[in-house]
Amino acid sequence: MARRPNKLIPESFTPVPSERARPAVTVVDDLSDVDVVGVVVHTDGAVPDELGLSREALTRTGFDAKVGSALVLPTEESPFRVAVGGGPLADQGEETLRDAAAALGRAAPRAEHVGLRLPALGGVDPQAAAQALTEGVVLSRYRYAGLKSSPTDPPLAVLRLRLDGAELAEAGAGAATGSVTARATSVARDLTNTPAAHLTAPDLADVAVELGRTYGFDVEVFDEAQLIAMGCGGLLGVNRGSVEEARLIKLVHAPEGGRQHLTLVGKGIMYDSGGISLKPSDPMHLLMKMDMGGAAAILGAFTALRESGVACRVTGFLACTDNVPSGGAYVLGDVLHTRGGTTIEVKNTDAEGRLVMSDALVLATEEAPSAVVTVATLTGAALAALGPAMAVTLGNDQALVDRVRAAADATDERVWQLPLERRYRKQLDSDVADISNLGGPYAGAITAALFLEDFVDDVPWAHLDICGPMQAESDEAWRSKGATGFGARLLLELARGFESAAPGGSTDGGDLPA
Incomplete structure (x- = not known):
């Protein structure tokens, strides 16, 4: 490659x-x-x-x-x-x-x-x-x-x-x-296990291009100049402290006759130091090369779409950069201008995944897809709530969330639904911008999802917070020690059945799975 x-x-x-x-x-x-x-x-x-x-x-x-x-x-x-x-x-x-x-x-x-x-x-x-x-x-x-x-x-x-x-x-x-x-899971594991110096955002773009040639999907890569022109201030803001340019990677699987359009948006933080809000130097910091596990899961799933006969259109947006401190890094109190015009007050630079995904979500919804699924190692709160055995899922459309849950059951990549409790949305209010990137000390997985919901434009949307099961501390059944590649098979299973039924409760040739 x-x-x-x-x-x-x-x-x-x-x-x-x-x-x-x-x-x-x-x-x-x-x-x-x-x-x-x-x-x-x-x-x-x-x-x-x-x-x-x-x-x-x-x-x-x-x-x-x-x-x-x-x-x-x-x-x-x-x-x-x-x-x-x-x-x-x-x-x-x-x-x-x-x-x-x-x-x-x-x-x-x-x-x-x-x-x-x-x-x-x-x-x-x-x-x-x-x-x-x-x-x-x-x-x-x-x-x-x-x-x-x-x-x-x-x-x-x-x-x-x-x-x-x-x-x-x-x-x-x-x-x-x-x-x-x-193979899809192994690709996701390989990418997530690779150290940050060996796999930067531009490197991941190169890998995606090569995998696209091999496995039959299209890849479009947006560099820094293009991201500036596109107004992607969330991704570019997080990238400010890095010597490596950011990349937005768009993947497209477009079979003939596909009527439904599933879009997957992944967090691709190649290394997350926390930025100015520096993480403590503990074992979790060592694992932050895995903070691009959502992007890796999507890319792994894409390697299997053609051979699995996925009939719907599938688009992936991978928002990729590292998050490190430097003299040029974004700081607390900054206001970022994202694509679509929403302004975000930065209250913690370690809540960066939602910032890079905000631009990708706007780009995704501009294409009016049938549904959007976000995948991210987004919050430690998800790990604290459910442990390492399962991911958090929630969303604005129960039929779509149910399909995610069914795919999780089929692949034994387990999820548990949390409520998208909108009474917590006020925690994200800002005095100087449209929204802030951090809520209160509690319900962190929910408030992070509420932040993402602000950018989905009422499109049916489900979210997977995979912070817990992104890695295994020891071998357990088919989960090998290290990065698990969680989400690759789940997303593939979701895409395989997506053409037969539309989200939002309507059906087209089949019933939504329970």
């Missing part, structure tokens, strides 16, 4: 190392040509004969077959076996299958050729089952190795699935889908 010269960074460095090593995923009826075979064992029913152990023997080893458990049974010859817990067969679903497959990935971290057998579908659609199994193994094996001179674990090269009772073609289609969705 094209990068600007930097004497401290080798030209060979790529911000998306996983682009170079995608596993080949197939559905087969013979798993003899792999290094390791995982076999799903349920807590009820017969134990598959190929493990060579009875349930009593497995129990004596401590293997209880609960979802997420695994027992390695090594042999002198390949392939060795891994018993993988599947839980009760009656409870089997896409989520349990994804987690069971992830347990295999964790149990065989060095195997380059992996096989996985599912002896019983248990009522799960074969295509959905194969997709979930693929996602579980591939995502659990993810490691960011872009800056390691000697990676400790080899990448997964081959994944073969055997689903008893399923037609190869049907399950194969699901595996292919799972490979694409896992």
